[in-house]
Amino acid sequence: MSAPGASSAPSAPAAPGAPTASGRAQGVVRRVLVFLILFALVVIAAIGLSGLLERAIGGTITLAGGTAALAQSLAFTFIGVPLAGLLWWWERRRLLDSDDRASLAWSLYLAAMSTTALVTATVALGSAAAAGIEGRWRPGDLATGVVWAGVWFWHRSLRRSERLSPARLPGLSAILGWVYGVGVFATGAIAALAALVGEALAVVAVPLASSQQWWVPLLQSLVWTALGGLVWWWHWRREGARSASGAFAGVALVIVVGAAAAATLFAIGTVLFVLLRLVFDTAPAAEAIEPLDRAIAAALVGGIVWVIHARVVAERTDATRRGARLVVSAVALIGAASGFGVVVNALLAALTPTLAGDNARTLLLGGLSALVIGLPVWWIAWRPGRAVPVEDAASTARRVYLVAVFGASAITAIVTLLIIGYRIFEFVLDPGGAGGLIERIRGPVGLLAATGIVFAYHFAVWRRDRALAQEAAPERPRRVGRIVLVAATAPADIAERVKAATAASVVLWQATDGAGPVDDAWVARLPAALEGVSAPRALVVAEPDGGVRVIPLAG
Known part of the structure; x- marks a missing residue:
């Protein structure tokens, strides 16, 4: 036999028409460049058309910007539109006749352009409607919304086409649109409910003088609520985001559940804090209930979004359910740990005569509110008293969660120790400065106590899980490498x-x-x-x- 030469097999002649490695690389680069250029040209064309439409519905040729803005709109339209059309005509033939339809670049282009058009159109149309409620006419926002809505409808038709729809990540645009719609709906609904609750609480807390009637921000918020709800429903039901499968769909669902849980728990904690202040604090009622309107609104809207998506999570895979539970556990843990740290801070503050007693009481009530809300939710989500199954102990999501928690706690504890050391040396070198030693270190000490407990517990759980997984793991046979x-x-x-x-x-x-x-x-x-x-x-x-x-x- 011959002596070995190179470390790879001698290449046989490639089959006729088979793509080589360099040919595939060139194809990838070509597709990326083509879709980047197409994206830029579509944006340019849309900006130009929006400018011309603004002048048409605005009733004048020279609006803000004068002739320079008009010249830009004309250039973007009469150069950008033909170039975009020509490039799309050329690329469409390749999508029909080659493997471009199965490329990742085509899927990402459709998702990026659809999301860009959706966000731009909804923001512009919502701004135009909100301005109209105030009696202001904004043709620019209306023109922008109409043009970008057309761009979105065009790309939706491409996604739904039997011959042009992407073969990879077909549900990416729907998932992104659904997440965006949920965010817009929740923001608008919280603002609308807050306006209603604030008006109802006006008998207790007289609002500051305002040039707007209370119903103006209410109607504006309802506009955003309607827009967000429409986008949410369309992508959730019509575009199939609810039934989308795959890792990205699961991650998006977990993120939405986590964000809704965070908003709901924080809002409920704020409501409890307000109630405790009204009972135990000496602050005026108007000052105590100031954050109550947005807290009640956020608790209601966040709870609705949380429940809706939690039901969907219950129908998904074990990995998605486990991820959602871990995210809720992390959110509640942050609230409980923050509350415990604030309680320690408040108890130390009560020992210093330089701090008014009312301020220490307010701090204590805030910490208790976060602790009372966060700790039970964390207990329910994490279930520390249950026996951990082997599959849970060996799951990647649980391991990443534990490492992230005790790793972040360790970093926070180290930084806090440095701050405490700095404050101590600062006090020793300048004992006559502002505040005593306890006053200077009470905040970092409270944070150190919370992070120390979190680190110790989760590090112990991580070690126990690792030992359990190693004991249950079958011995892997050694193989030839x-x-x-x-x-x-x-x-x-x-x-x-x-x-x-x-x-x-x-x-x-x-x-x-x-x-x-x-x-x-x-x-x-x-x-x-x-x-x-x-x-x-x-x-x-x-x-x-x-x-x-x-x-x-x-x-």
Whole structure:
């Protein structure tokens, strides 16, 4: 047999028409550049058309910006639109006749442009409607909204086309639109409910003088609520975001649940804080209930969004359910730990005569509110008293969660220790400065106490889970890591075939005699021949009669 030359198999002539590695790379680069240019041209064309439409519905040729803005709109329209149309005509032919439709670049372009058009259109139309409620006419926002809505409808038709729809990540645009719609709906609904609650509470807390009637911001918020609800419903139901599968859909669902849980728990904690202040604090009622309107609104809206998506999570995979539970646990843990730290801060503040008692009481009530709300929710989501199944202890999501929690706690504790040390040395060097020692370190000490407890608990749970997973994990048999294959002839992709069959890297040596050819049947017999062989490397010889001879190699 001949001495080994290069570490790769001798290449056989490629089949006619088969794409080479360099050809595939050029295709990827071409598609990325084409879609980037198309994205820019569509944006330019939309800006130009929006400017011209603004002047048409505004009733004058020269609005803000004068002739310079008009010249820009004309240039963007009469240059951008033809170029975008020409490039799309050329690329559309390739989408129909080649593998561009299955490329990731096409999917990302549709998602990026659809989301950009959706956000721009809704923001512009919402701003135009909100201005109209105040009696102001804004043709620019209306024109922008109409043009970008047209861009969105065009790209939606491309996503729904049987011949042009993307073969990869088909639901990406729907998922992004659904998340955006939820955010707009929640923001608008919270503002609308806050306006109503604030007006109802006006008998207790007289608002400051305002040039607006209370119903003006209410109607404006309802506009955003309607827009967000429409976008949410359309993408959730009509575009199929609710039934979308895949990792990205699961991650988006977990993020929405976590954000809704965070808003709801924070708002409920604020409501409890207001109630405790009204009962135990000496502050005026108007000052105490100041944040109550937005807190009640956020609690109601956040709770509705949380419940709706939690029901969907219950229908998804175990990984999605576990991820949602961990996110809620993390949100509640942050609230409980923050509340505990504030309680320690307040107790230390009560020891210092320089701080007014009312301020220490207010601080204590705030910490108790966060602790009372966060701790039970964390207990329900995390369930520390239950026996952890082996599959949970070995799950990647739980391990990442534990490492992230105690890692962040450790970093926070280190930074807090440095701050405490700085404050102590500052007091020793300048004891006559503002505030005593306790006053200077009470905040960092409270934070250190909370992070220390969080770190110790989660680090202990991580070690216990790791030991449980290691005990339950079956012993993995040692396998050959590298194969030196000796054969007379072999296909050009023999390295990929053998690696797929054995999970080992392959080096091919071509023999001049004493070895046989390698084909699919021979590759199928190779795993059985390697069974029981434990060595870092193995010399595998293809026998002339089709057999497999394995020689383990040391090192």
